[in-house]
Amino acid sequence: MMEYFFYTKQLTVGYNGKPLIKDIEIRLSKGQILTLIGPNGSGKSTILKSITKHLKSIYGTVYIGDRSIDDMSNRDMSYQVAVVLTERLRTELMTCGDVVATGRYPYTGMLGILSEQDKLLVRNAMELVNVWDLRDRDFTEVSDGQRQRVMLARAICQEPQIIVLDEPTSFLDVRYELELLNILRTMAKERDITVIMSLHELDMAQKVSDLVMCVKGEYITHFGTPREIFNRELIRELYELSNGSYNPLFGSFEMERPKGGAKVFVIAGGGTGITEYRTLQKKRIPFVTGILHENDIDYQIAYDLASEVFFEKSFERIGEGIYQNALRRMKSCDTVINCLKSYGEMNERNKDLYEEAVSAGCFNFISVDFIN
Amino acid sequence: MEMRDESTKRHLRYCVTLTIFAVLFVVLVILNINLGSVTVRIKDIISILFNQGGSVTDHGIIWKVRLPRTMAGIILGGALALSGFLLQTFFNNPIAGPYVLGISSGAKLTVAIVMVMVLSKYPAVSSAALIAAAFVGAMISMGFVLLIARTVRRASMLIVSGVMIGYICSAITDFIITFADDASIVNLHNWSRGSFSGTSWEDVRVMAVVVLLTSAIVFLMSKPIGAYQMGESYAQNMGVNIKLFRIMLVMLSSMLCACVTAFAGPISFVGIAVPHLVKSFLKTSKPLAVIPVCFLGGSIFCLGCDLIARTVFAPLELSISSVTAVLGAPVVIGIMVRKKVRG
Numbered sequence: 060m061m062e063y064f065f066y067t068k069q070l071t072v073g074y075n076g077k078p079l080i081k082d083i084e085i086r087l088s089k090g091q092i093l094t095l096i097g098p099n100g101s102g103k104s105t106i107l108k109s110i111t112k113h114l115k116s117i118y119g120t121v122y123i124g125d126r127s128i129d130d131m132s133n134r135d136m137s138y139q140v141a142v143v144l145t146e147r148l149r150t151e152l153m154t155c156g157d158v159v160a161t162g163r164y165p166y167t168g169m170l171g172i173l174s175e176q177d178k179l180l181v182r183n184a185m186e187l188v189n190v191w192d193l194r195d196r197d198f199t200e201v202s203d204g205q206r207q208r209v210m211l212a213r214a215i216c217q218e219p220q221i222i223v224l225d226e227p228t229s230f231l232d233v234r235y236e237l238e239l240l241n242i243l244r245t246m247a248k249e250r251d252i253t254v255i256m257s258l259h260e261l262d263m264a265q266k267v268s269d270l271v272m273c274v275k276g277e278y279i280t281h282f283g284t285p286r287e288i289f290n291r292e293l294i295r296e297l298y299e300l301s302n303g304s305y306n307p308l309f310g311s312f313e314m315e316r317p318k319g320g321a322k323v324f325v326i327a328g329g330g331t332g333i334t335e336y337r338t339l340q341k342k343r344i345p346f347v348t349g350i351l352h353e354n355d356i357d358y359q360i361a362y363d364l365a366s367e368v369f370f371e372k373s374f375e376r377i378g379e380g381i382y383q384n385a386l387r388r389m390k391s392c393d394t395v396i397n398c399l400k401s402y403g404e405m406n407e408r409n410k411d412l413y414e415e416a417v418s419a420g421c422f423n424f425i426s427v428d429f430i431n
Numbered sequence: 432m433e434m435r436d437e438s439t440k441r442h443l444r445y446c447v448t449l450t451i452f453a454v455l456f457v458v459l460v461i462l463n464i465n466l467g468s469v470t471v472r473i474k475d476i477i478s479i480l481f482n483q484g485g486s487v488t489d490h491g492i493i494w495k496v497r498l499p500r501t502m503a504g505i506i507l508g509g510a511l512a513l514s515g516f517l518l519q520t521f522f523n524n525p526i527a528g529p530y531v532l533g534i535s536s537g538a539k540l541t542v543a544i545v546m547v548m549v550l551s552k553y554p555a556v557s558s559a560a561l562i563a564a565a566f567v568g569a570m571i572s573m574g575f576v577l578l579i580a581r582t583v584r585r586a587s588m589l590i591v592s593g594v595m596i597g598y599i600c601s602a603i604t605d606f607i608i609t610f611a612d613d614a615s616i617v618n619l620h621n622w623s624r625g626s627f628s629g630t631s632w633e634d635v636r637v638m639a640v641v642v643l644l645t646s647a648i649v650f651l652m653s654k655p656i657g658a659y660q661m662g663e664s665y666a667q668n669m670g671v672n673i674k675l676f677r678i679m680l681v682m683l684s685s686m687l688c689a690c691v692t693a694f695a696g697p698i699s700f701v702g703i704a705v706p707h708l709v710k711s712f713l714k715t716s717k718p719l720a721v722i723p724v725c726f727l728g729g730s731i732f733c734l735g736c737d738l739i740a741r742t743v744f745a746p747l748e749l750s751i752s753s754v755t756a757v758l759g760a761p762v763v764i765g766i767m768v769r770k771k772v773r774g
Contacts, residue, residue: 113664137670144664149523151660151716156437164658164669170719171654195437217669 064089065221065253069119072102072109078117079105083279085272089220090251092243094264096288097274098298103257104145106274107225110255111142123221137165141214143224148198148210155201155209156194159185162217184216185209188242203230211239215246222246224256228263236260240267262310265289273297304363313363314340321345321366324392324416326409331398332357336364347392349385350377350409377408386415395423445720448712452727459734463501464493466738468746503630503638504737505730507691508701510642512709512729513649514687515702516721520656521680524586525766528702529569529688532589533596535699537572538565538692539623540600540607546619547611558637558693565689572596573685625696625752627737634694641690646726649683653718656680660716698733699752700759705729707766732758 065087073079079102087093095103108114110121112128121128123139131139141162150158162184163177173181185191188208193201198209207230214222222243228236240263246252247269258264264271264285271288273281275297281288288294294305302315317339323346325335332348333356339346349369351358361368369385371377389395395416402410417423464476471479471489479493515528522532529535545564549556579592608619649656655676658666667673691698705728710716713724736754743749 111668113667132670133667133672134670137668140668142664142668146662146664148662148665151525152710152714153660153716154437157715157717158661161658161661161665161669164654167654169651169654171657172719 063087065121065123065255067110067119067121070106070109070116070121071118072105072114073117074105074114076117078277080274080276081118081278083119085255085282087253087255087270089253090247091269092247092254092267093256093270093272094268095255095257095272095274096259096261096264096297101274101276103274104225107223107255107257111140111223112136113142134165137217137219139219140221140223141217141219143207143210143214143222143227145225145229148206150198153198154195155190155198155205156181156185158198158209159190159194159212159216162213162215165217180216180218181212184212187215188212189238204232204235207231208235208239211242219252221253221255224254226257226259228258228260236263243267261289261294261305261312265307265310306359306363308359313360316340316364316366317343317345319345319366321347322392323347323394323396324349324389325365325396325398326413326416327351327357327361327398328355328406328409329399330356331400333360335396335398336360340364347388349388350381350406350412352405374405376405382408382411385412389416390419397423441715445713445724448709448724449727452724452731455731456727456734459731459738460501460505463504463734463738464497466742467492467497499630499632499635500627500737501734502635503627503694504733506635506638506642507627507695507698508729508731508733509646509726510638510687510691510729511698511701511733512705512725513646513722514684514691516706516718516725517649517656517680517684517687518702519706520659520718521677521684522580522586522589523660523662524589525707525770526586526590526703526763527593528700529684529691530597530697530699530702532572532576532593533598533600534569534572534576534593534685534688535692535697536597536600536604537570537575538568538689539697540604541565541568541571542693543604543607543619543623546622547607550611558634561693562637562641562690565693566686568600569685569689569692570681572600573681577681622696624750625698626740626748626750627695627733628748630694638690638694642687645683645686645690646722648679649687650722652676652679652683653722656718656722660718695751697752699756700763701729701732701736701755703766704755704759704762705732707762 063086065085067083067085070083071078071081072083083106085093095106097103105114109116128136160173160181163173163181164171167173167177182191185194188211190205190208190212193205193209198206207227211227227239231239243254244267247254268285271283271285272279273288281293289307289310291305291307304313306313323339323344325332325346325348327335327348328351336348345366347367348361348365351361351368351370352373353370354373358368358370367388369381371381389412397413399409461473465471465473469492471493475489476493479490511529518527518529518532519525541564542561545560546556575596576593580589583589583592604623608623611619655671658669658671659676663673706721706725709721709725709728713720715721736751736758740749740751740754
């Protein structure tokens with residue numbers, strides 16, 4: 060049995076005494092990363108604020124290392140929890156270094172003067188998130204992304220047990236988003252820091268989290284490992300996706316499948332089809348594709364975008380049955396796009412398919428770009 | 432090791448500013464004692480101050496009139512600047528101050544009421560009673576401002592509300608003064624326009640105790656004030672007891688403002704202009720550095736303004752507020768233009 064470091068019991072959160080989400084049961088061990096996902100306005104921030112005591116919970120208790128946060132003063136909390144909030148910080152004449160140094164607040168004396176040790180920790184934290192160069196720049200004059208990293212450095216040098224971040228990647232470009240999540244992972248592993256955050260990027264949530272909680276509606280319905288949470292149906296329901304789909308393998312989303320009877324047949328496989336599928340989708344042209352193997356990367360996208368997919372079991376030669384079906388369907392199309400440039404043993408029937416198309420005098424293209 | 436360079440630079444900047452301020456301070460103190468309807472030579476001043484020398488008239492002028500008045504300028508000016516700094520921190524608004532938020536006017540109103548009520552029966556009002564009255568008035572105004580601030584989140588609307596509260600209080604004060612006894616009118620009238628004149632040593636003693644004590648507490652609160660500059664949420668995360676801190680800040684700023692109003696009446700713009708100037712000189716908003724310099728800056732500003740008020744049209748005396756407004760209001764406008772105060 061694992062020893063939980065952070066847990067909640069029947070936590071009910073909301074504003075002005077009105078419960079928004081009830082009976083939240085979070086259980087986290089040290090060094091784990093929990094990510095809250097869910098649609099806008101579902102209450103992710105509300106939960107985070109209740110955990111950090113910025114919002115009074117309506118019912119239930121939050122425990123950090125067996126101590127209820129209700130029994131902890133703000134000062135006690137400051138040694139345990141550091142936050143990175145979404146609200147925009149307005150500072151006056153403060154350098155980035157000054158801002159990071161405020162993380163040392165709980166440890167400095169009466170007048171808040173930094174010791175050499177404090178200064179070293181500030182520097183280490185800033186170097187860790189790559190903002191040491193910004194130390195003398197005014198906090199209001201750096202970019203949003205830089206500011207976000209400065210705030211992370213601030214949280215790190217507070218030396219907390221838990222870091223709570225509300226949408227930490229909102230203003231970051233891909234490079235810094237990856238960097239930030241990497242740092243969180245490192246902190247979790249090397250310093251045993253527990254991380255609780257909300258994220259919009261599901262692909263990132265899937266990759267960085269140990270546990271994921273889906274926030275939507277009055278009760279938390281799903282709380283589990285990424286493996287459990289990230290599946291087609293659950294995510295579709297969570298975000299009420301009606302005009303797109305979610306692919307758990309890539310953690311990515313596809314646009315809506317083009318509607319109507321398909322008059323285009325795409326011969327593809329081995330990743331050659333994906334670009335064509337997406338282009339067809341953009342042009343709102345419904346299409347049929349084949350013959351793919353179930354383990355083909357094209358199959359993943361075709362599943363969401365194509366009106367119909369002809370496929371064979373993984374690692375099997377394309378069988379006669381499926382070939383005949385595909386051929387029949389292809390003959391009912393006006394256009395055939397062949398993405399394949401070479402054929403192997405497993406998919407050589409696609410070559411036959413293509414030759415049939417040529418001999419039948421269909422319009423033939425090597426790319427959808429030629430269709431207007 | 433460049434961080435060390437930066438901190439040396441800051442240190443240097445701090446020392447330079449402090450030196451300039453100290454020199455200005457000394458010069459202004461001397462000028463304030465020196466100049467006036469009767470000019471006392473500097474050589475005589477020294478002998479009067481330290482050797483009990485000089486003519487009897489000069490001795491009287493300096494010890495009974497100019498020195499207490501100068502002391503009032505020093506103490507109350509510092510108090511005003513600090514009060515402004517606290518309010519700016521509290522409301523996270525660079526143009527908040529005791530005067531524009533109507534807190535001075537609230538204090539003025541209660542002081543006027545007490546004065547009229549007491550002076551009709553007794554010959555004088557004790558300074559302590561006046562401070563208490565001013566404190567009550569300041570807190571009432573502050574209460575209204577806080578109520579408005581809770582519902583109206585826009586920075587500029589807060590100021591507008593404060594100005595309105597100020598107008599209401601001033602109107603009622605005028606009303607009270609109009610119907611007051613003839614004897615107290617002259618006194619009240621001068622005072623209600625803002626002036627350091629007529630300060631006695633007893634007043635100086637009381638204000639010194641109240642202001643210096645309050646300011647010392649403010650200085651000791653530098654650390655949480657610094658945290659609060661980062662906003663309430665982060666301050667809480669740093670371990671500040673927000674409720675207690677907010678109460679303290681309201682009480683301290685009201686106390687400082689009340690003390691000024693009780694003795695010198697409402698004085699405008701010092702509370703906004705001085706903290707802003709000090710911060711831009713020091714290039715930091717760190718309370719530990721700003722608070723002492725702010726106090727000194729307030730003293731200098733008020734000494735200068737009082738000097739102008741007394742001497743420019745001598746023997747006529749301007750109200751100190753007219754001078755502080757002329758010098759301070761442009762600074763406020765400058766802040767608004769530079770920072771494009773939101774809302």
